[in-house]
Structure formats: structure tokens, C-alpha cells
Amino acid sequence: xxxxxxxxxxGAMEPQITPFMELALAEAEAAGRRGEVPVGAVLxxxxxxxxxxxxxxxxxxxxxxxxxxxxxxIRAAASRLGALRLAACDLIVTLEPCxxxxxxxxxxxxxxxxxxxxxxxxxxxxxxxxxxxxxxxHHRPEVVGGVAEAACSGxxxxxxxxxx
Amino acid sequence: xxxxxxxxxxGAMEPQITPFMELALAEAEAAGRRGEVPVGAVLxxxxxxxxxxxxxxxxxxxxxxxxxxxxxxIRAAASRLGALRLAACDLIVTLEPCxxxxxxxxxxxxxxxxxxxxxxxxxxxxxxxxxxxxxxxHHRPEVVGGVAEAACSGxxxxxxxxxx
Numbered sequence: 001x002x003x004x005x006x007x008x009x010x011g012a013m014e015p016q017i018t019p020f021m022e023l024a025l026a027e028a029e030a031a032g033r034r035g036e037v038p039v040g041a042v043l044x045x046x047x048x049x050x051x052x053x054x055x056x057x058x059x060x061x062x063x064x065x066x067x068x069x070x071x072x073x074i075r076a077a078a079s080r081l082g083a084l085r086l087a088a089c090d091l092i093v094t095l096e097p098c099x100x101x102x103x104x105x106x107x108x109x110x111x112x113x114x115x116x117x118x119x120x121x122x123x124x125x126x127x128x129x130x131x132x133x134x135x136x137x138h139h140r141p142e143v144v145g146g147v148a149e150a151a152c153s154g155x156x157x158x159x160x161x162x163x164x
Numbered sequence: 165x166x167x168x169x170x171x172x173x174x175g176a177m178e179p180q181i182t183p184f185m186e187l188a189l190a191e192a193e194a195a196g197r198r199g200e201v202p203v204g205a206v207l208x209x210x211x212x213x214x215x216x217x218x219x220x221x222x223x224x225x226x227x228x229x230x231x232x233x234x235x236x237x238i239r240a241a242a243s244r245l246g247a248l249r250l251a252a253c254d255l256i257v258t259l260e261p262c263x264x265x266x267x268x269x270x271x272x273x274x275x276x277x278x279x280x281x282x283x284x285x286x287x288x289x290x291x292x293x294x295x296x297x298x299x300x301x302h303h304r305p306e307v308v309g310g311v312a313e314a315a316c317s318g319x320x321x322x323x324x325x326x327x328x
Contacts, residue, residue: 064239065248065272066230075228084229099295100267103288107264108229121300124267128300129293131263136285136292 017148020092028094031056041069041093043077052077070101085109094152099124102131112142116152181312184256195220205233205257207241216241234265249273258316263288266295276306280316
């Protein structure tokens, strides 16, 4: 794993970046161009490897404070599958989900969560309330964090640097 | 406070039920008639005392696992006000919010949360991750729990009793 902050463009790929994380990164970059905090997510039907939904943050665009990338792909995939539970689905996202999104991932019964950058200030998986470790958490996905971390955090760092 | 389970119909009002909680209870009952777990929420512009949005659970209706009553009113009120932050707004809900909804309430900067029944198994305010007590929680609303508790929990108990 290269240290966070070394990458940031899709041109400088780390070897472990999967096509799904590449797509999440592309959604993050597109979100940044729209003036959103650049986070992107992809929801995949695990068995078929089929992308059910891909989205970036849409809070500014929609005026909805809950329109995080993860919420957008969960809603879109549930609508597409006509199912409240996405048990055979994996979610790939460029940033550690916040507590709201982590709890939504649990409600949707998502099988595996893969995320890129860690978020000590706002994350809810490995930080803060650590939603999946709570005794009252009714579904714990498999979690893989720190995937393509340099590229994922690089996009965020560049976005906030440009805004200063 | 009368003990939980004694009420359940809008006819048997406890004295402390405010008009806003009455409306939330009516939304909960309407949700139950649609086959949803009967939880209702109201979002109010605090100063004016104006109802900005009222909704019950809509997961079954919409096929969206995140369509809890609280999320519905937050989205509707943000859309109506054209604002990501609902800092001058209060949320009234019949059941203790789950961790997803509690975190969304924090993201939306809601001023005060009033809820009815406590939810030891699924709540995220006084139970589970206790979202607002986390050091990384960036906004803590004022919280008043147990308001109209008997009526709020009675609707839920009747719903689950009928389904057995």
C-alpha cells in the first residue's frame, strides 16, 4: 500500500485498483467537477459482477443532505432490483462511509463493503460509532478498507486544496 | 408518563401529546394501513411553528430500504427550503431514530429531536451507537425522548400483534 496522498489522478493507478474502484474514482472525479465533495460509489451484483448503480455525491445538486454517493447507489440498486435487501450485492466507495451510510449499508443487507480512504473525522466504520461493531447492528457486511487509498484520498485532498 | 402499551389509538391521547406529535401519530397509523411498520415523522420550522413535511415509513411503497419516515421528511423539507441545513427546524417522530436517521438528523443540523417510543433493539440515540454522544458527531440536536410514549409504542405493538 502506498501512503495516502501520493496519487489523486486516475492516471497514477495503484496496482490493486479494480475496475469497480476505477469506476467509483471516476464518479468521485465527476462529482468534484460538479462542486460536490468528490466521493464516488458503485453497487455491484456480486455473482454476475454486474454494475447495478454508480454515483457520486449529489447533495449540492439535489439540495438533499442525505444524498451521499452510497445512499444514491443503494436507492438506485434497490429500485432496479425491486428489493429492499441487497444481500447478493457489494458496495465499493472511495471514502470510508459516514455513520448514516454505514447504517444504511447494514439495513440494505449488503454483502461486502470495500472502501478507499479512511476518514478519522467523519467515518462510521473504522472510526466514530463503528456501526458494524455495535451489539444492536443486525447485519455486518464483510469490510475491506484502504483499497486504492492513495488515489481515493488524493482526489479529496486536491479538491479541498483548490477550494482554499 | 403512563407505561408503554396502554394506548395505541388516537382516541386515547395522553395529555402531553402536542399537535405535531398528533400529526406524527396520524402518519404512523396511515403507514401501518399501507403495510409499513407504523412510524411517522413531522419536520417543523421552529420559529413559525409551520409544518414543512410530514411522512410515514415508505420502504415497502418505494422499495427503498432507506425510506424511513425521518429520512422522508428531511429530504422533503430540504427540498422545500432549498437548503442542505435545517438548523431552525425541529423533527418530531413516533419512534427513537435508528443510527442511519440519527446520523442524518446530525448532517441536516436539525435543532431539536422529539421522539415517542424508545427502541432498545434498533434505536441509535439512547441505544446502540448513541450517535449524538460520539466525539466525531459534528452536530448534536437537543433531544427529548419518551413523549407520548404509550400512544407511539401502542401503534407499533398493535401492528406486530396483528401480523403474528
